[in-house]
Amino acid sequence: MNTQEFLRSDHPIAPAMREQVMAHLLAIEAEHNVTILFACESGSRGWGFASPDSDYDVRFIYVNRLPWYLTVAPGRDVIELPISGDLDVNGWDLRKALGLMRESNPTLLEWLRSPIVYREEAETMERFRALAERVFSxxxxxxxxxxxxxxxxxxxxxxxxxxxxxxxxxxxxxxxxxxxxxxxxxxxxxxxxxxxxxxxxxxxxxxxxxxxxxxxxxxxxxxxxxxxxxxxxxxxxxxxxxxxxxEPVQALPAAGQAPLDAMLFDTVLRFDTAKQKEGPC
The missing domain is CATH 1.20.120 (Four Helix Bundle (Hemerythrin (Met), subunit A))
Structure with a gap:
């Protein structure tokens, strides 16, 4: 029995709305000088049981330029757009996302398994997903x-x-x-x-x-x-x-923090180098 036969499921995203989301993501990158690594639909549309008036909950993970990570006072690690109609867009910096991964944050882990992906940097997210499984508690x-x-x-x-x-x-x-x-x-x-x-x-x-x-x-x-x-x-x-x-579950062994630190280091340097090669916007 396939999933569709077992329970009702629907993930409606109209082409015009997808285009609107993509335009928002490009604008965020330009305004904040970041690279969006991943963007998906969260909430009821991702779960597969949206109502006709459900919001579009767009969530993303982004990486800043290297200098952002090298300040004494940490910068704001989220980007949130004002809600516009039924479009709700916000995202987390990579370091924040990796910190939440360390805590097995279910919201982050659900994003990674969303059936509606707007954008994805394939190489980075393949490593990110594998790491999420490895450190999951x-x-x-x-x-x-x-x-x-x-x-x-x-x-x-x-x-x-x-x-x-x-x-x-x-x-x-x-x-x-x-x-x-x-x-x-x-x-x-x-x-x-x-x-x-x-x-x-x-x-x-x-x-x-x-x-x-x-x-x-x-x-x-x-x-x-x-x-x-x-x-x-x-x-x-x-x-x-x-x-x-x-009957609470018993904890199983999980990996430590070193792989998370390595991913942050490698990803920040890789995308900072790519930005430098592109030159000023």
């Missing part, structure tokens, strides 16, 4: 997702009427935590792929059917749509939260 990743699911459930799923999308904001981290428990690597970003590898098509057939029905509502309704509880999904969430509380 299963315990840190599991704790993040388990805690997120618990928090979102407590805050959003306790009433008789709930916002439809909030079920997915609990299900997705629960399934990511389940992935790490059984497959101690970085979980995929796509919700359909995550479900396919953590739910059983036979044993969980009723649950899968209910999740598909929920996805159908989410993908045709607005972000603020509400409805009554989904009993099968709710029961699964309660059981999975209880298991996480009773």
């Amino acid at each position: 299963n315990a840190k990743g599991w704790h993040h997702y388990a805690s997120m699911a618990k928090k979102n459930s407590r805050e959003h799923l306790q009433g008789d009427v709930v916002r439809t999308k909030k079920y997915l904001y609990v299900l997705r981290p629960l399934l990511a935590a389940r992935w790490i428990r059984h497959l101690p690597g970085v979980p995929p970003m796509r919700f359909a792929e995550l479900a396919q590898h953590t739910l059983d098509a036979s044993a969980d057939a009723a649950l899968i059917q209910e999740i598909n029905a929920l996805l159908a509502v989410k993908m045709r309704a607005g972000e603020a749509a509400t409805g009554p509880r989904w009993p099968g999904i709710h029961a699964f969430i309660e059981a999975e939260l209880a298991r996480n509380a009773a």
Whole structure:
């Protein structure tokens, strides 16, 4: 069974919007004198269950010129554009991204597995992704997702009427935590792929059917749509939260910081040299 047959999934990006995103990325490089190494879609479009009025959440990783890294007072390590309509664009400097990789930051790791990539420096990102797998801490990743699911459930799923999308904001981290428990690597970003590898098509057939029905509502309704509880999904969430509380995962060995430092050093020098050869803009 392929992923599309298992759960609904859609990643809509109109050609005109893609062109708009690419223009924003070029403008950022020119204004800030940086090189964007990677840019992707995050949020519900990357997860595969966007509503008609979902934002476009563009996230990127960039490298500064060498002098930026050689000051006593560190510079601002994020670039954020004002939200324009439904376009939300921001990114992280490479050093910040590598520091977050060291902590197995799930947001960064999801970016790397986004099904919607706007730009990518292939050589750098191949090394970056391999390094992310190498230094990933299963315990840190599991704790993040388990805690997120618990928090979102407590805050959003306790009433008789709930916002439809909030079920997915609990299900997705629960399934990511389940992935790490059984497959101690970085979980995929796509919700359909995550479900396919953590739910059983036979044993969980009723649950899968209910999740598909929920996805159908989410993908045709607005972000603020509400409805009554989904009993099968709710029961699964309660059981999975209880298991996480009773059986936390055990930490596996992870690599140290030296490979991260080496990548920062090599990448900054490589792109600084390339900028110098290009000459002034």
